[in-house]
Amino acid sequence: xxxxxxxxxxxxxxxxxxxxxxxxxxxxxxxxxxxxxxxxxxxxxxxxxxxxxxxxxxxxxxxxxxxxxxxxxxxxxxxxxxxxxxxxxxxxxxxxxxxxxxxxxxxxxxxxxxxxxxxxxxxxxxxxxxxxxxxxxxxxxxxxxxxxxxxxxxxxxxxxxxxxxxxxxxxxxxxxxxxxxxxxxxxxxxxxxxxxxxxxxxxxxxxxxxxxxxxxxxxxxxxxxxxxxxxxxxxxxxxxxxxxxxxxxxxxxxxxxxxxxxxxxxxxxxxxxxxxxxxxxxxxxxxxxxxxxxxxxxxxxxx
Numbered sequence: 001x002x003x004x005x006x007x008x009x010x011x012x013x014x015x016x017x018x019x020x021x022x023x024x025x026x027x028x029x030x031x032x033x034x035x036x037x038x039x040x041x042x043x044x045x046x047x048x049x050x051x052x053x054x055x056x057x058x059x060x061x062x063x064x065x066x067x068x069x070x071x072x073x074x075x076x077x078x079x080x081x082x083x084x085x086x087x088x089x090x091x092x093x094x095x096x097x098x099x100x101x102x103x104x105x106x107x108x109x110x111x112x113x114x115x116x117x118x119x120x121x122x123x124x125x126x127x128x129x130x131x132x133x134x135x136x137x138x139x140x141x142x143x144x145x146x147x148x149x150x151x152x153x154x155x156x157x158x159x160x161x162x163x164x165x166x167x168x169x170x171x172x173x174x175x176x177x178x179x180x181x182x183x184x185x186x187x188x189x190x191x192x193x194x195x196x197x198x199x200x201x202x203x204x205x206x207x208x209x210x211x212x213x214x215x216x217x218x219x220x221x222x223x224x225x226x227x228x229x230x231x232x233x234x235x236x237x238x239x240x241x242x243x244x245x246x247x248x249x250x251x252x253x254x255x256x257x258x259x260x261x262x263x264x265x266x267x268x269x270x271x272x273x274x275x276x277x278x279x280x281x282x283x284x285x286x287x288x289x290x291x292x293x294x295x296x297x298x299x300x301x302x303x
Contacts, residue, residue, distance in 0.1 A: 153189020
């Protein structure tokens with residue numbers, strides 16, 4: 001039976017925020033449970049067989065043992081592909097997830113500077129590393145999702161639509177694992193490189209005059225298949241920098257293939273849902289948790 005997107009409109013009076021959600025006050029940086037080097041030997045691929053020096057680390061935040069429910073989410077902060085807004089779209093979310101028994105793995109992916117494969121390669125690696133450490137971190141390896149905000153939503157939606165089962169011939173045991181997420185959360189995401197894209201993100205990833213095949217490759221609404229993982233999306237209808245059509249087109253593609261998907265549309269809040277705080281910010285979080293329980297990815301007791 002075909003599953004349709006659940007459209008919820010919430011009426012709050014608010015003003016929109018800028019692309020980097022600058023109105024929210026930064027929070028103190030918490031101490032992660034673990035720090036894990038993203039790439040071995042400080043060398044990371046950039047595509048076409050080339051590598052570069054890389055010292056990126058995953059910041060892993062595990063919930064208390066008595067709250068852990070086995071779910072984990074790799075988190076990709078936004079920032080227009082020019083920075084990472086981790087102080088608002090990272091650390092507070094990790095703490096909130098832990099309160100609900102979910103492990104959070106923060107990924108500050110490499111910024112592309114026209115090296116279009118780099119963010120996806122980092123996201124795929126983060127998922128594989130999380131899966132490789134599942135036993136040690138008390139995570140269920142088939143309940144690992146990915147969350148992205150804004151341009152981080154493009155990283156996440158790319159990971160949701162571009163994945164593989166791993167390279168069985170690799171000498172690196174991590175690379176032998178699947179990089180397919182088991183679910184995704186996309187919050188005011190950049191999804192397309194087409195008509196409704198965020199122009200700044202597109203310029204940084206593939207350039208403003210990219211070839212049509214590259215535009216299509218990273219227009220993730222065009223890359224959905226029947227094997228795309230289930231997804232929850234949230235977007236404000238008055239988002240100007242990243243129009244809600246980004247989410248709507250992705251949801252339409254998922255519905256066309258009967259892939260479970262839900263879209264929460266907010267009637268106001270702009271980009272960043274009023275600076276990553278307040279009633280609208282809490283609304284998407286509550287809806288996302290409820291969706292996870294409906295998908296049987298976390299128990300009702302986690303709400």
